[in-house]
Amino acid sequence: MSNPSTFDILVAGGGMIGSALALGLARQGWHVGLVEGASRETLTEAPAPATTVADFEPRVSAISVASQRLLEQLGVWDEITAGRHCPYQTMTVWDGDGTGRVQFDAAELQSRSLGTIIENRSIVRALFSALTESPVELVDGATMSGCQRVSGGCRVELDDGRTLAARLVVGCDGANSRLRQWLGLPTREWDYDQQAIVCTVRTSQSHRFTAWQRFSLTGPLAFLPLLDETGDEQFCSIVWSQDTEEARRLMALGDSEFAAELERAIERELGAVEAVSRRFAFPLRQRHAKDYIAPGFALVGDAAHTIHPLAGQGANLGYGDVRALLDELSRARKAGLSPANDLVLQRYQRRRKGENLTMMAAMEGFKQLFGRDELPVRWLRNTGLRWFNQLGPIKNRIAAEAMGLTA
Numbered sequence: 324m325s326n327p328s329t330f331d332i333l334v335a336g337g338g339m340i341g342s343a344l345a346l347g348l349a350r351q352g353w354h355v356g357l358v359e360g361a362s363r364e365t366l367t368e369a370p371a372p373a374t375t376v377a378d379f380e381p382r383v384s385a386i387s388v389a390s391q392r393l394l395e396q397l398g399v400w401d402e403i404t405a406g407r408h409c410p411y412q413t414m415t416v417w418d419g420d421g422t423g424r425v426q427f428d429a430a431e432l433q434s435r436s437l438g439t440i441i442e443n444r445s446i447v448r449a450l451f452s453a454l455t456e457s458p459v460e461l462v463d464g465a466t467m468s469g470c471q472r473v474s475g476g477c478r479v480e481l482d483d484g485r486t487l488a489a490r491l492v493v494g495c496d497g498a499n500s501r502l503r504q505w506l507g508l509p510t511r512e513w514d515y516d517q518q519a520i521v522c523t524v525r526t527s528q529s530h531r532f533t534a535w536q537r538f539s540l541t542g543p544l545a546f547l548p549l550l551d552e553t554g555d556e557q558f559c560s561i562v563w564s565q566d567t568e569e570a571r572r573l574m575a576l577g578d579s580e581f582a583a584e585l586e587r588a589i590e591r592e593l594g595a596v597e598a599v600s601r602r603f604a605f606p607l608r609q610r611h612a613k614d615y616i617a618p619g620f621a622l623v624g625d626a627a628h629t630i631h632p633l634a635g636q637g638a639n640l641g642y643g644d645v646r647a648l649l650d651e652l653s654r655a656r657k658a659g660l661s662p663a664n665d666l667v668l669q670r671y672q673r674r675r676k677g678e679n680l681t682m683m684a685a686m687e688g689f690k691q692l693f694g695r696d697e698l699p700v701r702w703l704r705n706t707g708l709r710w711f712n713q714l715g716p717i718k719n720r721i722a723a724e725a726m727g728l729t730a
Contacts, residue, residue, distance in 0.1 A: 328485070328486065328487050328488060329487075329488045329489070330354050330355060330356040330460070330487065330488070330489040330490075331353040331354040331355065331489065331490055331491070331662055332348055332353050332354075332355050332356075332489055332490070332491045332492075332493060332652075332662050333355075333356045333357075333358065333477075333479060333487055333488075333489035333491070333492045333493070334348070334355065334356070334357045334358070334492075334493045334495055335358050335467060335470075335479065335492060335493065335494050335495060335496050335502050336358070336359065336494065336495035336496035336497060336626070337357050337358070337359030337361070337366070337447075337451070337454075337461075337463070337495075338443075338447060338495065338497070338624075339384070339443055339446045339447055339450070339638060339641070340495050340623055340624035340625070340638070340641040340642065340644070340645060341357065341359070341493075341495030341496075341623070341624070342357065342359075342447060342450035342451060342454060343393065343394070343397060343450055343642065343645050344493060344495060344623060344645045344648065344649070345357040345454065345459050346397050346399075346450060346453055346454055346457055346459065347396075347397055347645065347649045348459075348649065348652060349457050349458045349459045350397075350457070351649070351652065351653050351656055352656060353652070353656065353662065354458075354460075355458070355459045355460065356459070356460045356461075356462055356487060356489065357454065357459050357460070357461055357462065357463075358462045358465055358467060358479065358481070358487070359461070359462070359463045359464075359465070360463075360464070360465065360466050361463065361464070362463050362464045363451055363454075363455060363461055363463045363464075366447055366448060366451040366463075367448055367451050367452050367455065368448070369448070370406070370407075370442075370444065370445070370448075372551070372552050373407060373551040373552065373558070374551070375525075375598065375600075376522075376523040376524060376525050376558065376598045376599065376600040377523075377600050377601065378551075379407075379442060379523040379549060379558065379560065379600065380442040380443060380444050380445075381521045381522055381523060381560070381600065381601070381603055382442070382443045382444075382521065383440050383441060383442050383443060383547060383549070383560045384440070384441055384443055384446065384637075384638040384639075385411075385438045385439070385440055385534065385547060385636075385638075385639075386438055386439045386440075386441055386446075386638065386639070387438050387636075387639045387642075388434065388436075388437075388438065389639065389642070389643070389646075390638065390639050390642040390643075391438075391439065393642050393645065393646055394446075394449075394642075397450070397453065398453060399446075399449040399450055399452075399453050400449075402448075402449040402452060402453075403441060403445055403446055403449045404439075406445045406448075407441075407442060407445065407549070407550060407551060407552065408439050408440065408441045408445070408550070409439065409440045409441075409532070409548045409549050409550040410435065410436035410438070410439045410440075410532065411429075411436060411437055411438060411439070411440060411532050411533060411534045411547075411548050412428065412429045412430070412435075412436055412437065412532045412533070413426060413427060413428050413429065413437070413531070413532065413533040413534075414426070414427040414437055414533065414534045414535075414536070415427075415533055415534070415535050415536070415592075416536045416537075416538070417536075417537055417538070418537075418538050420538075420539060420540060437534070438534075440534070440547045440548055440549060440560065443638075462481070462485075462487065465481045465482070465483065465485070466481065466482045467479055467480070467481060467482070467496075467501060467502070468480045468481060468482045469505060470492065470501075470502050470505045470506060471505070472506070472617075472618060472619055472620070473488070475488075475490060475619075476488060476489050476490040476491065476492070476619045476663060477489060477491075477492040477619045477620055479492060489619075490619065490661055490662055490663045491619055491620070491621065491661075491662040491663040492619060492620050492621075493620075493621045493622075493623055493648070494620065494621070494622045494623065494626040494627075495623050495624050495626055496626055497624075497625050497626060498608075498610060498625040498626070498629045500622065500625075500626035502620070502622075502626070503612060503622060503626055506617055506620055508612050508613070508614055508617060508620075508622065509612070509613050510610050510611060510612050510613065511610075511611050511613060512608055512609060512610035512611070513608070513609055514606070514607070514608050515564075515607040515608065515609065515631060516566060516567050517542055517564050517565060517566055517567060517570065517606075517607045517631075518564070518565060518567055518570035518571075518574075518604045518605060518606050518607060519562055519563070519564045519570075519604065519605045519607055519632055520561065520562075520563040520564075520565065520570055520573060520574065520602055520603070520604050521560070521561060521562055521563075521602070521603050521604075521605070522560075522561050522599055522600045522601065522602040522603065523549065523558060523559070523560055523561065523599075523600040524546075524558070524559050524561055524582070524585065524596050524597075524598065524599050524600070525557050525558055525559075525596075525597045525598040526546075526557050526558075526559060526593035526594055526595065526596055526597060527557070527593070527594035527595040527596075527597055528557065528593045528594035529556035529557060529593075530546065530548035530549075530556055530557070530558075530559050530593060531548075531556070532548055532556070533548060534546070534547050534548060535589065535592055535593070537588065537589055537590065539588070541565050541566045541569045542563070542564040542565040542566060542569075543563075543564050544561070544562075544563045544564075544585075544588050544589060545561070545562045545563075545632075546559040546560075546561060546589055546592075546593065547559060547560040547561075547562065557593075557597075559593070561585065562632055563585075563588070564607060564631070564632060567606075570604055571604075574602060574604050578598075578599045581599055581602070582595075582596035582597075582598075582599050583596075585599070607631060607632070608629060609629060609630065609631060610628065610629045611627070611628045611629075611679070611680065612626075612627045612628065614672065615627045615671070615672045615675065615676060616668040616669065616671065616672050618663070618665070619663045620663075621648065621668055621671065623641065623644040623645060623648060624640075624641030624644055624645075625637065625641065627644065627675075627679070628640065628679045630682065636682055640678075640679055640682060643675065643678065643679075644675050644679075647671055647674040647675050648671050651667050651668075651670050651671045651674075652667065654667070655667045
């Protein structure tokens with residue numbers, strides 16, 4: 324029997340990405356450990372029914388069809404969708420300083436939806452419920468205090484004095500990954516000088532199962548549709564990215580004043596904003612690890628890359644990493660290779676680095692394009708939006724690729 328403190332693969336971080344990876348690896352037959360700071364009791368606790376804006380988690384993800392397929396393969400999608408979730412059929416994007424507008428419709432893409440808005444805790448809860456019944460060895464309620472490379476792999480120290488060893492350690496410990504820092508993997512990064520304000524609102528009109536996004540010079544505003552247990556269509560999750568000074572001004576407002584600002588910013592597309600939950604603001608920073616791998620080590624999700632939230636692709640890029648690493652490690656196991664085999668990890672990095680960089684460059688381009696007020700630039704982007712909206716099959720093909728409908 325294997326030493327319980329020694330693993331084939333140790334996953335550090337049990338959020339949406341790390342828990343999915345650990346579950347998938349265990350089902351391939353690897354001896355897997357998962358280190359997570361929160362307790363399993365906390366992570367599997369069922370949320371109370373939502374009756375007001377305060378009952379929704381402010382952190383949500385727009386799960387693409389490709390990410391949905393991964394969660395289905397892991398056997399957790401049915402449990403996720405047994406709770407609160409909202410598939411959206413259309414997406415409307417427009418320039419608040421012009422007349423350009425683009426609309427995407429699932430029916431035109433021959434899909435039931437463009438994606439699903441889900442509270443992050445619901446995804447984690449379903450994954451941890453499955454993990455507790457899997458061979459994964461959960462090391463929950465534990466904080467890492469150090470990591471170092473040793474002969475045959477890596478060793479992780481915990482704050483309670485325990486030591487864990489693995490042939491491969493996978494860092495899924497978020498944007499400020501301590502593992503990435505301990506192992507000296509450098510990043511390229513810069514501040515956007517923006518903050519993302521997140522909260523939940525109730526509007527006087529239905530969201531019409533549409534994801535709304537309005538661009539302005541100081542940043543984009545997204546209204547993402549939510550449903551409570553009764554099917555009420557008047558709840559939305561807000562992600563409002565604004566230049567830092569403007570974000571601070573908005574955060575200092577009272578709820579009624581903030582609601583009025585939201586109504587103005589979304590051009591009353593959903594009528595009045597009737598209620599606003601507690602608001603949170605997060606500084607935005609783009610970050611990309613120069614390398615996702617090192618001997619005995621790999622980065623996945625936000626530990627490898629963070630992106631501007633304007634397209635809501637952060638979680639989906641992370642699940643793309645999970646799919647690629649699961650695929651490569653499955654091949655390695657069938658070939659009798661170590662999970663830390665250098666060629667295996669190199670293939671993972673090649674598959675993901677280019678795609679992630681492409682998405683990050685596209686988001687940076689959008690941010691720069693909509694952040695400029697020169698008349699020629701405004702004319703160009705509005706003309707471009709109108710032209711793109713009329714492209715029909717080409718527009719739909721691009722949308723299908725971006726939303727994972729062709730994966």
